[in-house]
Amino acid sequence: MPQYKNKLFICSLIIGSLFLLLILRLFYLQILKGDEFELFSIENRIRLINSPAPRGKIFDRNNKKIVVNRPSFDLKVFPNELKNIDKVSELLAGIIKMDKAEIEQSITRAKKKSAYLPFILIKDIDRDTLAAIESNKPDLSGITIEVNYLRDYPEGKLGSLLVGYLGKPNKKDLKRFHLTNLDINVGKTGIEETFENDLRGSNGINYKVIDALGRQVKSKLFQKDIENKETLPGNDIHLTIDIELQKKAEQLLKKKRGSIIVVNVNSGEVLVMASSPSFDPVLFVNGIQQSDWNELTNNEYHPMLNRSIRGTYAPGSTFKIVTALGALKENIIDEETTIFCPGHYKVGKKKFKCWKHYGHGWVNLRSAIAQSCDVFFYITAEELGIDRISKYAKIFGFGSGTGIELSEKDGLVPNRSWKYKQFKEPWYKGETVITSIGQGYLNVTPLQITMMTASVANGGTVLKPILIKRISDLEGKNTMVSSSEVLSILPFDETQIKMVQDSLISAVNEESGTGKRAKVKHGTVAGKTGTAQVISSKTKSKKEIYKDHAWFTAYYPAEKPEIAITVLIENGGSGGAVAAPLAKDIFDLYFKQKNGVMQNDNV
Numbered sequence: 001m002p003q004y005k006n007k008l009f010i011c012s013l014i015i016g017s018l019f020l021l022l023i024l025r026l027f028y029l030q031i032l033k034g035d036e037f038e039l040f041s042i043e044n045r046i047r048l049i050n051s052p053a054p055r056g057k058i059f060d061r062n063n064k065k066i067v068v069n070r071p072s073f074d075l076k077v078f079p080n081e082l083k084n085i086d087k088v089s090e091l092l093a094g095i096i097k098m099d100k101a102e103i104e105q106s107i108t109r110a111k112k113k114s115a116y117l118p119f120i121l122i123k124d125i126d127r128d129t130l131a132a133i134e135s136n137k138p139d140l141s142g143i144t145i146e147v148n149y150l151r152d153y154p155e156g157k158l159g160s161l162l163v164g165y166l167g168k169p170n171k172k173d174l175k176r177f178h179l180t181n182l183d184i185n186v187g188k189t190g191i192e193e194t195f196e197n198d199l200r201g202s203n204g205i206n207y208k209v210i211d212a213l214g215r216q217v218k219s220k221l222f223q224k225d226i227e228n229k230e231t232l233p234g235n236d237i238h239l240t241i242d243i244e245l246q247k248k249a250e251q252l253l254k255k256k257r258g259s260i261i262v263v264n265v266n267s268g269e270v271l272v273m274a275s276s277p278s279f280d281p282v283l284f285v286n287g288i289q290q291s292d293w294n295e296l297t298n299n300e301y302h303p304m305l306n307r308s309i310r311g312t313y314a315p316g317s318t319f320k321i322v323t324a325l326g327a328l329k330e331n332i333i334d335e336e337t338t339i340f341c342p343g344h345y346k347v348g349k350k351k352f353k354c355w356k357h358y359g360h361g362w363v364n365l366r367s368a369i370a371q372s373c374d375v376f377f378y379i380t381a382e383e384l385g386i387d388r389i390s391k392y393a394k395i396f397g398f399g400s401g402t403g404i405e406l407s408e409k410d411g412l413v414p415n416r417s418w419k420y421k422q423f424k425e426p427w428y429k430g431e432t433v434i435t436s437i438g439q440g441y442l443n444v445t446p447l448q449i450t451m452m453t454a455s456v457a458n459g460g461t462v463l464k465p466i467l468i469k470r471i472s473d474l475e476g477k478n479t480m481v482s483s484s485e486v487l488s489i490l491p492f493d494e495t496q497i498k499m500v501q502d503s504l505i506s507a508v509n510e511e512s513g514t515g516k517r518a519k520v521k522h523g524t525v526a527g528k529t530g531t532a533q534v535i536s537s538k539t540k541s542k543k544e545i546y547k548d549h550a551w552f553t554a555y556y557p558a559e560k561p562e563i564a565i566t567v568l569i570e571n572g573g574s575g576g577a578v579a580a581p582l583a584k585d586i587f588d589l590y591f592k593q594k595n596g597v598m599q600n601d602n603v
Helices: 002-032 034-043 085-096 100-113 127-135 171-176 190-194 243-252 290-297 316-329 365-370 374-384 386-395 416-423 429-435 446-457 494-509 575-595
Strands: 044-051 065-077 119-125 143-152 204-211 236-239 258-264 270-276 339-341 344-347 350-353 361-363 461-463 468-472 478-481 486-489 526-532 549-556 563-569
Touching: 065 100, 085 100, 085 119, 085 127, 100 119, 119 127, 119 143, 127 143, 243 258, 243 270, 243 575, 258 446, 258 575, 316 365, 316 374, 316 386, 316 446, 316 494, 316 526, 316 549, 316 575, 339 374, 344 374, 344 429, 350 374, 350 429, 365 374, 365 494, 374 386, 374 429, 386 429, 446 461, 446 494, 446 526, 446 549, 446 563, 494 526, 494 549, 526 575, 549 575, 563 575
Parallel strands: none
Antiparallel strands: 044 204, 065 119, 065 143, 236 468, 258 270, 258 563, 339 361, 344 350, 461 486, 468 478, 526 549, 549 563
């Protein structure tokens, strides 16, 4: 019993102490500080001032600006501080050229929702409007200017599909970016989306004591209870992209649909990722208009599609590189193998034509690649078989993502089991034949073709493509620096790769080569053309959408490879005639840059 009495005494003592502290606090607030608090409640208020964090900037590999920020002056209203809505609305209507009734409705609606929550009445006002508001500040209690930051694009549309755009977050964005604030913009596509958490930064918060006119006043009241939050700007992204090469590529793609990609064959760094058509990111800066959005999303040419990594196409004869190396590895062909091409090849009752209708005559691997003889690969593929073709295609990385930092398509590498699972049908020899020359079910992205070419150029190393060179903080310190990553080593010996390399040199530098329009004076280009059918050759149509896709993939200089390029022109026709000359222009500019030659000089 005494034990319980002791416990009761202790509890009573604790409760009594708490009540004493409460009484003392009330005495301090109501008696000692009562007059000061009354004055404060009448004449002063605490205003929460947001300090938006500038979003991280985006630069090219040479620190040239691609995406930066500019200040946006937004007119903000504190409904609970407005003494005369009618008067304020009338005054504002004459300044911001907005209907008085509309202003009143916005304020009334906001006040009903929450009188203490500020809202932005109008965003991104011009300098003249800003000056007019500041000069009328004494009559605009409850009105303030908040400085935000909007994206600015010094190079206009350059790389818009690569860097992406900003927009309001949806539920998915809130979850994956761990956000609670809906009143911000987040990356929706491209670099802006992938590196949202690096670019966004952290908004600051400042609490200021103001008088009835909205003027800041000095007060130590609540100073201990108020904790300001520092603004932390987002980190800067430094891309591997070369802005001058990117400009050239986008100029070459003007009024065309397609892609140009350039990579460093020894590091995997992406120097160019151009896709056309594209969009103007300025449309999204202040929130895109519905009409503009409808025009972009309903456009039959898909300007929002990054064709370099999300467009999938039949690779055409560029795929003959894979078939050739697979056949060499399996000892189906060698340097001495010759095959006669009469212009066609029969598989069962079906005749498969060569692009050169009267045939190439006797060809070996070198001349078959150089002249892009289809019959040589038809016959080779029939012995190689679809499953082995599929195996070697996957070794090069086809059918799966390259690992690049952006969202990409996997493409498709077919085989027997895939077809049966998809269609419940067996695989036919004729399908093997057309797959060997990059037709049929086979689908790839331009980036996948580029990385294939790079791996042949560097002697057999499949690299992960890199878009981010480094990420740096406000002080310029690197928070991340990229390095080359080897995905796999090709299973071909040096002799086999050398045979294909020599064949690719012939394709560009011999008079009979299909890629001769990519030949340059300042070095040796090695490459392969491709002309991929969109519809069956039996179908006759003059419509542009049914024309063949034009491909060209190459590396330079062949003596000591540095860069690989892939050009795809949708419905462009012949790869040798249409795509190869565009690659030549890129090689020329690359040479000029490397050797310090002015761009208007002749090479």
